[in-house]
Amino acid sequence: MIRSLRLRLLLWSALVLLATVGGFGWFIHWSVLLSLEAELDSELEKSAAALDATLRLFSSRELSGPPPGSEFMEGGPPPGRPFGKGKDRPPPGSQGKAPLPPLPLRPAVRNRVMAELKLPPKSRISPEQYFAIWMPDGTLLKQEGIDEEIDMPETAGGAATFAKYGHNREMVIRGPGLTTVLVGTPLEPINRRLDPIDRNLALAGCAIVALGLIGQWWISRQIFKPLATIARTASELTATSLGGRIDEKSVDLELTDLVKVLNKTFDRLEIAFKKQATFTADASHELRTPLAVLRGQAELALSRPRQPEEYVRSLSIIVDTSARMTDLVERLLTLARADAEFPGHEHKAVNLAELATAVLADFPNSHSVEQAIRPVQVLGDPLLLRQLIQNLVANGLAYGKTGVRLSTRTDGASVILKVRDKGPGISPEDLPRIFDRFFRADKARVRTNTQSPGGTGLGLSICREIVLRHGGSITCRSVPGKETLFRVELPSLAEG
Template structure:
């Protein structure tokens, strides 16, 4: 069911429930008021009959004088019955009155409180005890409240017709207001339908920028910005990857074709095989780097406590082995105020953290001929910091803005080994460990890579 239909249905049911409840209250109030008013009138008529017939002694003497039966009847179908102290019928306004209901309640009237009951059909009755000169007479008066009941019937019809009409208006109003409330949603849907992979630069209209729909549009716009950035990164990655993979493949194929066609001696063949092997190694290294980058994006093993200083020492050993003549320095920065047994502990994966730190050291050694300075310490009580500084050529602001794009290589990387995957891989590893990587650089002075990781 469409949301508009749901809103209309719920709004209609809610208003209908309110209408029916209010109508039932009005009807019940009027019916109760009518009954109480008519019962009060019956009591007055019974009291009047007692005063006229019992107090004057006419009923006791049996001589009504000038009073006729119909003289005491004030409302349509009124019936009056009076029973004596012994329960005998002393007076009835009509000889055809059915005394069955009166006799049923005769034994219950032992107090001065009147008893109300329904005699037959719509005829309502009251019975009360009237005392005179130490004797108790029981008076029953019944009648039909025709006028008030007719008014109550008209009220019932009026409420029924009014509720049906109000229901129709409620459905129309609910349909209109639901459509009006959902109009911004429909607008967002139309705008979203026009957005595709080829035009991710389009954005949703954010309306008044204050209500919930505006917040939803803003959230979608943020998501679209991230998607656009991801698509651009993917395009750049695919472009660079195809180029990087094509070069060693072309070299390998060309070398093998040349060897097959022109190599006639063992020395020539060995030279071609060496060139082909170098191209294959380059292709293998690039493939492994791409697989490592994809692996970090997947599910990682459950984190365990890891000593970051041991990871850094292991990365320094790898760097010493790869650059045996390079000076690598390690210092320790600020430590926690209360020294504990397990300092430099972080939750994560030791192999990945070592890889990330080695990539930073490898870049520093690759693009700098001077000493490489590493510092490990606490940036805050629960935050560890690793800073690696070199004195190389540095990076321009434009190069820094693209440095985390896979397969991107700065101008100074020309002629140097690498695939442009080390920093993107390092950034993903650091982010998957809940940390942050930041590079600052000054052209001609050097580059500083800083890693912040949450401590255990």
Template sequence: MKTAYKERIARRLTWVTALIILVVFVLIYGVARLTVIQNIDRDLQLETEKHQDQIFLVNGEIRFLHKDEWEEMEHSQIQLNPIFIEIVDLEGNSMDRSPNLRENHLSFSPEKSRKNEAWTQKLGAQEVRQRQITLYNDGKPEGYLLLAKSFQDARELLDNLRNVLLIFYPMILVSLFLTMRYLAGKSIEPIQQIIAKTNQITQKNLNERISEPELNDEIGQLTRSINELLGRLEQSLKREKQFTSDASHELRTPLSVLRGTLEVLIRKSRTPDEYEQKIKTALGTIDRMSALIDQLLALARVESSKNLVKEELELITFLEELADQTANDQQREVSFQSLVTVPIYIKANEKTLQMILDNLLQNAIKYSEKTFPVILRTGKSEQGAFIEVVDSGKGIDQENLEQIFDPFFREKKAVDEGIPGSGLGLAIVKKLAQESGIQLSVQSNPGSGSVFRLDFPQS
């Protein structure tokens, strides 16, 4: 069975507070009991000191310093807190006792004399605190003086205190639980408001946000985090819609060309040369569609990829081989430059880095004049190793520098000049760079080419 969050909070706080209150009540009772016992023991000590100097045992005979002191009223009448006195010999046989003991005898224990401590015992129907001291004559023990004081009033006081604490304890817990539940409910009201507002936000009104409180507390941080999450979801949804629209548009165009070419072929009989020309056109269209689909799949794999496994890579050798391979495949001059003479080691995923550089080199070759080489350059800065891909193209307009990494974005002048492309290469580069923790930047001015730079974190 599910329990409301405020109930769980109230129970936890109540249990903790109940334990604290229980400890406090035990301490209160313990301190009260200790104080009462100490007061009675102090009175017993005073009585012991007083009578110790007045009573003597000489050859088994009791003698008093002041006979009238022994016969005073406090030992012969029952008072509110009477003092009970009994004198016994070394074997514990009673020799004399105060009249208020009646038929009762005090407890005899020689060990208590040596420890000089008081203890509680039953005397008839009541409790008493008792002490016991040794009586000496010429340095030799002759017997024992037993003194006791009623503990009954103190016992009633302690029992009443215990009963009051036991009665109030559950009452305090119940009231505490109800108070905690009410306060917990008030505390989570802002969260309930956040939940209610969040449940109202759907794909249709993803632009709405939760009202942020003025205080920068945990509720405010939670609200801002949810709003930031909604903002990211909104941007992601917009990109997805734009991506779907652009992908549909990019695929619709070659499909229309392919359909038109085939329809022309079946309208009437044609010469072999015409058939060959139309079939080549159709195959070229299919190739462009295949390349576009491959890039779409590559972009989808990048967006859904997990953490990449990074290994140590020697950058100079890797880039030198990549430059030679690209030059042979593209039949273009790709110049490799190293700004340092020592090996450069980085932590990277080799396949991911090769895919990034393949896209950048293909873009550089596509937009550069054939008479100028594409430069692949590496070196080290204060921040770490870097790679630069330099082309000699017409450059990128400043207002388009941020948009060139968006899927399917292409500059108007590139489209007007008929430069082939789908606008997905740089989007793939950006995604892979983000996954790899590589900082991607570009510098470009119209008419002076572009420099794409990859900065690697310190190994």
């Protein structure tokens, strides 16, 4: 398999050109051949007509031979033909049988026939004509222009027929007195006239194919030139230099769509790299703080001998910090799986109401959560949906002053999940960024429950990734100093 697209195009072009030029050359050759054969047949018809006209100068009686008993008879009357009275009648019992063969020509008539039966002047296309004439009984009357003996051909009801005999073209007609006239000519003159035409066609065809391949090579080079520009632009993109784009006006119209797709891909790639860089920096920052706490407490405990309660206090801080780091790492892994489209997770029917009730049971202060849960079902991953509800409820309990309200209901083909808290709300400046990774609006939303999970700035980001994974949407509406409402919309089981 040839992997070069340009070479394949050249080969296909060569095949198409060869087929086209060859077909055209064959058409020209065949057309010229038919024209020459038609001209040759016309010459043969003229020659046959001239011979026929010469034969018609003689009467049927002269061509049929002398009467029986004539002095011009050679060898006496023919066998089976009566001599004397009743000479014109057939012998008894011969009615219905084949006619008797005609009598030989008189010598004087034969001499006249031999002298006057000639071909017309030589033509340009058939200068080497020959002819032969047979009597009705098959006796050769005259043959000229060819040395070998010719057998008398059959005629189709007297109509003129043309045929190829070896390297010759021949015509046969029925002449006067039931004679058979054959006129022929070698095909060599036609071949000699066709040879230069075929040679010129071959040379012209080779030139056309060569010029076509050169033109195809130039066209393919022009076609692939924008692709080389695209490849060069793509090769210049690096992790630190993703701003390069392909100019849509510099490529042909047929490649504009490809350039648009590539530029959009480069845009997404640049955004992904920026997010990755931000994510890495934020993750490093978030991990640096608890690691510093762990190291500080360990160094403090080991700096000098201390009382047991001081060791207990340091170890408690280390345990709490380790738990926070564990939670942070788990959330980072969740986001990493979200970026990889959650490989390994399978969707199935999930009763969202039962799942929400089970999640609330895990919170020690779930009694402060107002429930308005109605039976609804969605198609999704139970573990991810459980984490979604847990993060939203934990976020509400962490910032809400008077508890949280959790509700589920159906709305046509969608399932609506709402979590509302009566906390301080979110400022309009921070609201567009609350789903960004590591973003925390702690200045506006003071945590009222420090024991609740959260505080990493990843909970709402994880919620958004889970909802998007399930083909839904999540929005937030907040009134500063009054309440915050998170609304999740997922396709219902019937819709999914």
